[in-house]
Amino acid sequence: MAKKKAKSVKSETVGRVIGIDDATPLEFWVAVEPGQALQLDDVVAMDRVLPSGEVVHIYGMVTQIRARHEGATFQSDVFLISEGILPAEVSEAALVQPTRFEPEILLPPLPGDPVRRAEDEERDIALSFDSVERRLPAGLSRNNEPVFLDLDFIDGTKGAHINISGISGVATKTSFATFLLYSMFTSGVLGAEAANTKALIFNVKGEDLLFLDHKNGDLKDKDAARYKPLGIDPGPFKDVGILAPPRRGDANATPSTGSRSLGVSPFFWTVADFCQQNLLPFLFADAEDERQQYTIVVQAVTAQLRQLPVTGDGAVNFDGQIIRTFGALLDAIENKLVPANPEDGADQRWTGRAVGTGTINAFVRRLASARRHVEHLIRSDIDDSAQHALDLDSHQVTVIDIHALHDRAKRFVVGVVLRQAFDEKEASGSAKPLQLVVLDELNKYAPRDSSSPIKEILLDVAERGRSLGIILIGAQQTASEVERRVVANSAIRVVGRLDPAEARRDEYGFLPGVQRKRATILKPGSMYIAQPRLPVPLLVEFPFPSWATRPSEAQSADEADSNVDPFEGL
Amino acid sequence: MSFFVETWDPSYGSPIEINELDSASESVKVDAEVAVEKWKPISVPAVNLRSSIIFIDGVRRFDAHIWFEDEGHPHRGICATVGAGSVRCTATKAEVEHTRIERAVHTSAVGIADIELPRFGETYKFKATKDDSSEALNMSVQNHMARLEDLISAECEDEELVVFDGPLQQRELACGVGYVKSQHVQYLPDDVVPVLGKLKPGERTPLIDIEGRFLRWSWFLRLADVGSVASSIVRLELPRSLSIEAAVERANYVSALLPRYASMAHKESRAPQNLYPISGLERQLRRRLGSRDLLERGLRLASA
Structure with missing residues (x-):
């Protein structure tokens, strides 16, 4: 009942379409009514009545806002105006990019048409969430409302793969990728398949991903509360296997990790x-x-x-x-x-x-x-070496730590592991349950200008993975340096903070001008998501990770790691 | 020999058209505030705006000249739009408060109905003039605007201070001040005229008492330090109903306030006399008169 009521009450007018700038079906300006305010990313709705009496509902998103003095001619008039000498009006106008026409009759709104805020169910319609059956929570809008991805465009039903771009450090690409994994596993969007869906994560930098199965001790209550609107319970990943390369020169092949020693298995090939x-x-x-x-x-x-x-x-x-x-x-x-x-x-x-x-x-x-x-990765000098065959199936999430390896060894591991995953999937003959692969620094493995066996594997994943059930969540600093076909095959594009020179490249054509500029100043934890259903990319903030992303955050009752020997490895 | 360039846009004429100055037909008493021999510039003490000051002004525009056929006798007519409004200035804000816009067709032809422009939802109301002469038509338009100004001023009766753009004329508002930008009439006798030339910015002359069609207190004020003295002078009027003491007090207050609103030459073509609030009001009123081109097209369509 409450929901029905929300739909019947249309919110008050926040502004009107202005007539001195062209209104088009692709963008138009809305003058903001005095006493009202619109901010960037607000979602609005309006109706246009056709001569036939049919009503077209137009939904859109605010992508730019301007305010100016009307009645002023010179810059210095502002002083006269604020001293009460020259009469002038402050006028605000918001640029709206339509996200949806319902029914789909593409015509501009008319100057003077009242514009209202799209709230509750109307917001869902505006952002096409209403027609999404399987909603993957992807973060929160700036009004703390949930933003969803259509799982159909991730799991291969209509599209597959996610590609994330952004500057290292501030773009929080890996954090977002792990958040999406967590959301996929715990939001219930996968249904019964959730238990058998597997994820393979390559840890390419630092030891960020080696503590996924630990609670984040730095997670504050207010951060934890942000999971609620998304329908997710904050917590660590449940079933995580950590694989690390053997310690160099160690005859027993004990895994070489810095701060984590428990629950880590070595990986190598005979x-x-x-x-x-x-x-x-x-x-x-x-x-x-x-x-x-x-x-x-x-x-x-x-x-x-x-x-x-x-x-x-x-x-x-x-x-x-x-x-x-x-x-x-x-x-x-x-x-x-x-x-x-x-x-x-x-x-x-x-x-x-x-x-x-x-x-x-x-x-x-x-x-x-x-x-x-x-040489430490390819060996048969250990008694049970045959049992160290890479096993991607025994845990829901398998983290392969390659951060300490040389570039050549990294490429070798990534290529070989991907081939193995790909071959296993191909042999199983069934796309479900999904095999998710998280790989950062795609530019290293699938560079635009050269060819290699690793790149061929990634291209195979990008182009055939959709039907095989291998979903690549790839990330890179600069999409322009990654093989076009790998990026082009990703149905979902995500952008964190971009380098201004990079942001001007064609690879980010899905970001309209204003969003492109904003992408260069995004703060950590904010991402633009472009998805096939919506013509406008959405800005989302994802909650602070509820799993540890570094040793200092790791919190676990049975964690013996708390007294790590500081002289270890010396 | 030194010279000054007039600050007004030449198309507006000059604020003081010296050649046209002639002795006023009205009688003027110069010793209302001080004796003639003691006449000298008065510098007024600085004041703060008490609450607010209202400026009232009107604008007019000829939209089309038209002809009426009256049994073979052609009659001239003018379609004009007039507007009037008020600006309230406080210490921090100036805002346009009341505005009125009206359109009328002015002619001496008889049996004329209002002209409707159905496509634009506008109507030119019929206003009869006494004859076809340009003077009569202009006067009718001017009166129409003055009446709108009266309607606006009727809404400002309880204000502290209302400045009308132009002489007070028939207005008897106790809080009213007439503000005359250009000087066409020589009110001062020759022996005190030099005082005008000695006015420094912000200084005023003593009050004079004008007796003519209307009874007025009046004085001259130099607004700003631009060009010659002559080109920065305005004349102000107060209703004679005020006592001389009240008039002096008010003259000091108004003289202290107005220079604050004086405009700069690069922003206003009639600087400094056309005050900022008035020029802002005129700009907004002109905008609200509507598009002349559209109205003229509407008139052509209506005539067909």
Whole structure:
């Protein structure tokens, strides 16, 4: 009953469409009535009666407001006016961008038409929330009203993927991505699938994401209260697995993390995995680049490695030699390519045909330079190494910590893990439950101007993930440096604080001029969201994370980490 | 030889048209406040605005000249729009309070009905003039505007101070002050005229007593330090119903207040005499007169 009442009471007139600036179906100005005020992002509604008697409801959003003295001619008139000498009127006008016409007859409102604030159900209609069946809470408007995303455009039903841009540090891209995950898992929007939906998060910077399963001790009551209108209970992520690379030089492969030691498992690949799953190309960022001669060698060596017999405990048998470390494998490969006795000549099965010594040397050089960075990630020198196979299914959220790895190792891990996730999904043959992937610094993995196996995987995810049920929540500082197809395939675009020079680029065409300017001054925690349903991007603020984003925030009763040894690792 | 450039826009003429000065037909007593031999500029003490000051002014515009056929005799007519309004100035705010706009067709032709412009929802009311001469038509328009000003001033009877743009004429409002921007009549006898030239900005002459069609107290005030003395002088009027003591007190108050409202040459084509509140009011009134082009088109449509 209360809801029905809200709809029947139309709010009072806040202004009227002005007639000295053109009113168009794409934007128009509204003079604000004295005693009323409109602010940016306010949602308004008005009616236009057609000659036939039909009423068109026009809904829109305030994107700019101006105030001026009418009756003043000179700048200095303001002093006369404020001293009570020159009569003038203060006049305010708001620029409105229509979000919806109902029914969809696209015509301008007429000058003089009264404009009202769209509240409650009318606001939902204005922002097209009324036709969204599965609403994903995405944050709050500045009036603390919930803003929703249409899950149909995320889970692949009508569209998929989310792309987030913004300056590091102030754009809070990762926080927003984790908030969306939390919202997806706890708001009930996924229904029964929520339990089986999995998320894979790459932790690329700091240790921000290693404490997702801890309550945030810095969460104040007023911050926690902001979850309420969204229909979410604040709390930590429930089922989190943390994977970290093994400590370098540690024979037991204990995970290398700074502040967190409990509940972290190491991840690495056995030498057998490396050979059998064709992982070699992932060591070469530009292996697919046709112009590079040595890619022939990469392909030849990959094919040869695949044929090596495996021992069962993760090692391979390389011409009778049992190889358990990456270093030993590289030495063996090098021996094949560059024989000790130059008279012997290189094995053409390993080098590829008609490949010059220079090309082979280029390959060997590149391979050797990768050794230092990945040798701790590819090993079979531990007893149960075969059991360390990457398991993306045992936890709802799997965080893979790569922040301490060298760029080459990062690319290797991301490429290999994504391939594995992709292959598993492809093999399962069902898009549901979803596999969500959160990856920051997309510009590193899918740069605009080059080609690599990692980029190919990301393109596969971007273009086929929608039907396979792999949803990429990608982020980058600058969308202009990321492969166009990866960004273009994202149905939902999100922008945090942008660099002013970056904001002028075409990649942000979904932001109209005023929003683009505002994007350069967004404060942390505020994002613009562009979604296919709405022609105008929405500004949202998402609540302070209710999970720890750094060790100092981590709060847990059974947390032994509280007395971390400050000398650890020295 | 030094010279000054007149601050008024040349198209408005000069605030003092010296060649046209002639002796007033009315009788003037110069010794109302001080004896003739003691005449000298009076500097008035500074005051603060007590509550508010009201300025009243009107504007007029000829929208179209028209002809009526009356059994073969053509009659001239003028369609004009007039407006009047008031501005209330306080220490912090100036706002237009009352405005009235009316349109009328002025002619001596008989049997004429009001002219309706249905498309614009406007009507030109019929106003009869005594003949077709330009003077009679102009006078009719002027009277129409004056009547609107009277309606506005009727709403300001209880105010502390009301300044009318122009002489007081028939107005007998106790709180009224007439404000005359341009001087066409020589009220002062030759022996005190030099006092005008000695006025410093903000100084006034002693009161004079004008007896003619209307009884008035009057004095001259130099508004601002621009150009020559002559081009920054205004004449003010108070109703004779005030006692001389009350008139002096009021003259001091008004003289102290008005320079604050004097306009600058680059903002106002009749500076400094056309006061800021009045020029702002005129601007708003002109805006509210409506588009002359549209009205003229409406008249052409109505004539067809």
